[in-house]
Amino acid sequence: MSKIHVAILCGGRSSEHEISCVSAGGILSAIDRNRYQPILIGITRTSGRWVLMPEGYPLEIVDGVLPSVPEDAPEVNTDIHGFSVGGKSLGVDLVFPILHGPYGEDGTIQGFCEIANIPYVGSGVLASAAAMDKSFAKSIFASHAMKVAEGIVITAEKWESSRATCEALIGVLAYPLFVKPARGGSSRGTSKVHNPSELSDAILEAHRFDRKALVEEGVKGREIEVAVLEVDGSLVISQPGEVIIDEKFEFYNFEAKYLDDATTAAIPAPLPSDVITEIRAEAATAFTALGCSGLARVDFIYSDEGQIIINEINTMPGFTSSSMYPTLMAASGITYSQVIDELMKCALTRRNSVLGN
Numbered sequence: 581m582s583k584i585h586v587a588i589l590c591g592g593r594s595s596e597h598e599i600s601c602v603s604a605g606g607i608l609s610a611i612d613r614n615r616y617q618p619i620l621i622g623i624t625r626t627s628g629r630w631v632l633m634p635e636g637y638p639l640e641i642v643d644g645v646l647p648s649v650p651e652d653a654p655e656v657n658t659d660i661h662g663f664s665v666g667g668k669s670l671g672v673d674l675v676f677p678i679l680h681g682p683y684g685e686d687g688t689i690q691g692f693c694e695i696a697n698i699p700y701v702g703s704g705v706l707a708s709a710a711a712m713d714k715s716f717a718k719s720i721f722a723s724h725a726m727k728v729a730e731g732i733v734i735t736a737e738k739w740e741s742s743r744a745t746c747e748a749l750i751g752v753l754a755y756p757l758f759v760k761p762a763r764g765g766s767s768r769g770t771s772k773v774h775n776p777s778e779l780s781d782a783i784l785e786a787h788r789f790d791r792k793a794l795v796e797e798g799v800k801g802r803e804i805e806v807a808v809l810e811v812d813g814s815l816v817i818s819q820p821g822e823v824i825i826d827e828k829f830e831f832y833n834f835e836a837k838y839l840d841d842a843t844t845a846a847i848p849a850p851l852p853s854d855v856i857t858e859i860r861a862e863a864a865t866a867f868t869a870l871g872c873s874g875l876a877r878v879d880f881i882y883s884d885e886g887q888i889i890i891n892e893i894n895t896m897p898g899f900t901s902s903s904m905y906p907t908l909m910a911a912s913g914i915t916y917s918q919v920i921d922e923l924m925k926c927a928l929t930r931r932n933s934v935l936g937n
């Protein structure tokens with residue numbers, strides 16, 4: 581049997597470029613090479629060029645330095661006929677877009693694969709786009725009777741032209757607030773706002789990343805994450821994991837996520853069994869509500885009052901072998917290599933259409 585040629589897409593024009601490269605390195609080290617022939621394609625950070633990365637290109641974190649896509653590798657041409665280098669087709673059978681954030685996790689790459697008629701791992705165009713924009717995802721969750729933090733959208737245009745109206749709308753929310761880019765990730769541009777004097781700076785900071793910001797009531801509680809994997813058309817829902825953040829961080833910010841060993845996970849989360857059952861059911865509801873495919877990590881806050889609040893869903897979560905998603909799946913008995921295999925099988929047998937389920 582000839583091998584399935586899998587294009588692993590990494591890097592990209594997003595603030596999560598380097599994390600994506602580390603995830604791609606993890607996949608390359610665990611993919612079953614008896615069945616799959618990986619082809620590593622990088623998207624450069626600034627120019628967004630697609631390049632063929634050499635076999636063995638270093639994708640690990642070395643002495644705290646994160647990997648990135650080289651600018652000088654041979655260019656890959658992409659068009660509706662697929663991928664080629666120097667006029668020669670790469671013969672890609674399947675795309676594994678291990679890209680996070682805008683131009684990767686947001687439906688754009690997924691749309692390209694649809695047009696080129698190449699199967700791809702993960703959610704379709706609609707689910708990817710809806711999950712990327714937290715304001716859209718929240719209204720879909722709320723319409724499925726899930727609890728979300730109270731909040732409103734403040735665009736840069738509105739903030740500049742009608743400040744008083746914005747402040748009045750925000751005024752009904754209870755402090756502390758969280759201000760974040762609507763289509764962000766890795767906590768970039770996110771601030772905790774303790775009182776009205778800090779509001780303006782926080783909104784300007786969020787607008788540096790996205791002209792659409794979300795202002796939310798802060799939920800005091802524990803951060804709980806659940807991994808969902810589609811296997812043979814059914815959903816495998818992991819045990820919930822709790823993110824344990826060192827007290828020196830005020831919330832799960834960029835430093836706590838990537839630059840510090842002080843963040844650990846408790847798997848399964850030490851919660852009462854009825855709460856665990858409910859959170860897992862809510863994770864399945866969120867996955868289905870958005871019409872996700874393949875995989876997602878669903879993030880909740882279990883509030884000090886005992887409420888299960890959905891915070892967000894990630895359709896292409898961090899995917900290094902030590903990231904939360906593979907760790908949660910491993911705790912459910914599905915190894916990293918098996919997850920990768922199931923995702924590719926799922927992509928090749930996808931039943932749903934371009935718009936999700």
Ligand SMILES: Nc1ncnc2c1ncn2[C@@H]1O[C@H](COP(=O)(O)OP(=O)(O)O)[C@@H](O)[C@H]1O
Pocket residue numbers: 729758760764765766767768770796797798799800803831832833879881891892
């Ligand atoms: N409404 C909120 N209440 C409490 N904490 C929040 C809230 N919104 C965001 N946070 C904190 O900020 C972090 C990042 O926000 P999140 O919405 O998950 O965006 P990202 O996509 O960047 O991960 C969360 O993990 C949490 O620590």
Ligand SMILES: [Mg+2]
Pocket residue numbers: 767879892
């Ligand atoms: Mg998050």
